[in-house]
Amino acid sequence: MSSSQQVQEYTTSEVTNNLTQEVNKFYIKEYKRLGHGAFGVVSKAYMVNLDKHNAKMKQHQENKSSDNGPETDWEGPFAVKRVLAQTEYKSRELAILKVTNHPNLIKLYYYFIDYVLTKDKSSTNSTVPGYSKQLYLHLCMECLPQTLMHEIVKYNKLQKIIPTFHIKAYSYQLLKAMSYLHSTNICHRDIKPSNVLIDPDNLILKICDFGSAKQLDNYPSIAYICSRFYRAPELILGKSQYHVNIDNWSIGCVIGEMLLGKIVFQGADPILQLREISKLLGPPDKRFVFLSNPSYDGPLFSEKLFSGSVKERFQSVFRCLDDEDGIDLLMGLLCYDPDKRLSCLDAMCSPWFDDLKHKDSYEGIPLPKDLFEFTEYDRLVLGEARLAKLTI
Template structure:
């Protein structure tokens, strides 16, 4: 049983029912959590190393030793261990999705287990159910995933502090991988529903990118879903209007916001509340069309921000805001395709991957000190089937 004390730098505990996601083997593990990587509304993430105690004891019986005669302790990791309250009423949607996803640009689930955790609780001075005054004991699900050095948010912030933006070549490498990973999810109708820079992991040395945090993700069906989803600054306009019968392309809007943020060095749309968020969007895209508003939510009776707030065309406005895309037709086309009011007209991840904006990545292995991941334009048979001949030709020619 572990403690969730934030002051404690290292937490050590043993748990007996750890499932290997690849083999489904269940073993006893010793776990050492070194530091807190992040914390949100749904749980905490810590960096950890693990030892398979059953395997270690088997080696002890076989007298398997290292060169110094010591029994070898096979540490595994580092892992990013996400701890969230176990939902006893229904299965964890996040766990179900991570169990079956396998893609180089999607975070990989290595192990998972449930265990009781002591956490501070001022409302429980007598320690009811825990035996420790001021603490409660609750059952938590632990997801042990691969660990990358930092988030895309850290990379953006690092450049902003020195008044620069991420080099265009790196933006393209990250954007392409984000689209590639999300197209894989969307092909199975899995909608992430919270794409933002802090939910995208990167390795700035190798330019590898992986999508993480599937706490809001859902495999969409024909039934309504909640519209109050996705962090506000990255929320698609149809969600702001209250649309409940939406598709995976709400993620594509968020992806456009992330790409734009990498280019600008700051969040594109920063409304102080959900409705004012729509006003911020209208400053770039112009007023939303009344037909779009009606189809999103016939009952919407909020402000429409129908007055145009800029002169010239929407394309002119994009070029004015994203100054580093001036005279970059393909880059502007990509952003305008993703940041589109009408979800039916919004560019798909598959089509966005084929944008001429990414052509540079196909013909070089590196630019200056930036070296690209080797598998950017490698595709499985399933990928090839989904892409289709025309897209595949464009990506591999």
């Protein structure tokens, strides 16, 4: 649906307020498609609480006022995500959104389940031929202007790179959000630029799309998860008993993509993805391969494809990074061994982010004010040593 497509308007009876758990009837106007994929669609929308509006109208009539009546209280804009209901994969997203609360995670305001007419040539629906009714879950979330992917593409078309200060602001917020998420053992499992929302006018970042997210336990999970270009090497090898640090690899890929203006590892298929990784990190060692998946029998790309050390290779690829701190941060995140991979908490403390502590704006663009503000829960998770490093 383009922005010029016809507006969709509908009324639904049981919309739940995620904060108060109140259930009300709402009128909803969707007027722009923001995204679509296998998961469903996301549209920009405004909403009216009809129960509250009708109560105001009744009060107005009882008072016999001579004016035109109360104005309609529109709420929004919201990003309304519509996904098929009654599946474990989809309900898990709602469960996570209901319990998470962080300034750098997308906020859920309302949710409801309703029937939607969808195209179906085999349908025998006599009311609307060629369509069938399906039950959909609707998640009404806060709406930001664009994704990080759009920002990368925009600068790429201009043959420029996102300003380093912007990259630092976005990267820090990404790590801060994931530190919170990982402290609850929730793994996002699909961090990539299109799942990161931003507002370039104030450098705000929020993570969205929790359709693949899961609170990990001691049981195996599916290894074929996360978009290929951002998939941790242990997942490529078939590891099923993994931890939240698969997200940390994805974060390293996203930071690297902002710095290069292009995808860091772009393999033509899942196995060739490992070869692309080896071009930067060198061949994976046999111990890592065995611990990831003892039964792996695919290619190991054991021949080194570059001369010099891995650090020199990082410095060569990421020439735009003129300081050791940035290189060390990337090398810490883009590390084969998940046990040695830099945690989000430690990555937040990288000296590479020190610039953010001493400025409140960059070339007229204000920095978010809460970058170095922490709740009591944050402080508990961070610990005294990390807090000392993050103290302004």
